[in-house]
Amino acid sequence: MPGDQNHPVVLLYVHPILGEGIAAYVTAETGVPVQAVSALDHAAVSTALSARPRVVIFERAAGVDLADLTYQAPGALLIDVSAAVMSGTPIPEQGQAPAVESIVHAVAGSGVAHPHAS
Amino acid sequence: MPQGDVVRVLLVDDQPLFRTAIASLINAQDDFTVVGEAENGLIAVERAHELKPDLIVMDVEMPVMDGVEATRLLTEQMPAIRIVMLTVSDSEEHLFDAVRNGASGYLLKDLRPDQLYDMLRSVMRGETPISPAVAGLLISEVRSGNWTAVEAPSATTGPPITARELEILQLVAEGLSNKQIGRRLSITEGTVKNHVHNALEKLHLDNRIQAASYIVRQGLGHSPDPS
Numbered sequence: 652m653p654g655d656q657n658h659p660v661v662l663l664y665v666h667p668i669l670g671e672g673i674a675a676y677v678t679a680e681t682g683v684p685v686q687a688v689s690a691l692d693h694a695a696v697s698t699a700l701s702a703r704p705r706v707v708i709f710e711r712a713a714g715v716d717l718a719d720l721t722y723q724a725p726g727a728l729l730i731d732v733s734a735a736v737m738s739g740t741p742i743p744e745q746g747q748a749p750a751v752e753s754i755v756h757a758v759a760g761s762g763v764a765h766p767h768a769s
Numbered sequence: 770m771p772q773g774d775v776v777r778v779l780l781v782d783d784q785p786l787f788r789t790a791i792a793s794l795i796n797a798q799d800d801f802t803v804v805g806e807a808e809n810g811l812i813a814v815e816r817a818h819e820l821k822p823d824l825i826v827m828d829v830e831m832p833v834m835d836g837v838e839a840t841r842l843l844t845e846q847m848p849a850i851r852i853v854m855l856t857v858s859d860s861e862e863h864l865f866d867a868v869r870n871g872a873s874g875y876l877l878k879d880l881r882p883d884q885l886y887d888m889l890r891s892v893m894r895g896e897t898p899i900s901p902a903v904a905g906l907l908i909s910e911v912r913s914g915n916w917t918a919v920e921a922p923s924a925t926t927g928p929p930i931t932a933r934e935l936e937i938l939q940l941v942a943e944g945l946s947n948k949q950i951g952r953r954l955s956i957t958e959g960t961v962k963n964h965v966h967n968a969l970e971k972l973h974l975d976n977r978i979q980a981a982s983y984i985v986r987q988g989l990g991h992s993p994d995p996s
Contacts, residue, residue: 667881668880672790672794735784735786736787748787754786
């Protein structure tokens with residue numbers, strides 16, 4: 652749920668199947684809940700970031716880019732996965748999507764394993 | 770594939786992270802399992818021969834061999850496999866090329882997971898799902914009569930379709946689903962499906978979109994209702 656303090660890893664997605672899929676995979680691999688939020692829903696993004704996540708995995712969108720997140724989620728580890736849905740020849744300045752193993756490592760090693768309050 | 774079996778899926782996309790995401794979603798469904806992945810069309814063809822999947826979820830733009838060419842080859846070599854495109858490309862050219870070469874569906878990557886599952890299941894029922902954002906392109910093209918990609922079968926080859934099959938294909942060309950056609954003609958959806966299947970076989974067509982194109986180009990469509 653947006654703003655839930657027990658979900659300090661946030662994933663902001665543009666493409667639901669990418670976002671929900673990565674969130675499910677990383678959660679299964681690490682045991683750390685990943686809160687997937689539409690990057691196009693500004694209110695939900697704002698609420699999710701107000702929980703001071705330690706890791707923010709994101710697809711770039713209006714109001715959701717490295718500069719925005721550096722300001723809105725200070726101290727969070729920021730992981731840009733936008734390139735995972737870019738088609739054709741990669742554009743160097745757009746970067747490469749990180750390997751899923753590095754995302755899992757970042758989430759697992761982020762110190763966010765916490766009691767799962769219910 | 771007998772009903773009740775788990776659908777074996779091959780995922781083809783040049784982005785490993787995207788493949789992981791889709792595999793995670795698909796594997797969480799009881800009726801699907803991902804049996805393999807490939808990073809381009811050429812490897813997809815090889816994997817398809819090794820793994821014999823029921824369904825291939827195929828990106829369009831990939832290095833080495835794109836998804837359209839791989840679909841063309843696989844449709845020739847392993848026609849029983851259903852192939853659905855899953856892409857960010859909403860270009861007419863990619864859409865038409867994919868359908869022309871045997872794709873059973875064309876989906877955009879902006880789908881929600883539940884929409885993806887529904888559309889993959891519909892492919893396995895013999896339907897031809899198209900993402901709403903690009904379906905309009907196809908309908909416009911077919912209606913304009915500009916799409917000549919599907920060769921008309923020779924009148925001397927194969928058995929002619931029956932009057933009932935023609936009637937049903939005319940309704941397919943109007944964009945009706947099997948369920949809607951069944952309601953219109955007071956027959957079951959299964960009967961409609963059988964008629965469509967038989968007609969496609971007789972006309973050597975791969976899917977409903979090609980059938981719609983055929984009906985329009987042959988001038989066999991219903992006249993629009995006067996309004």
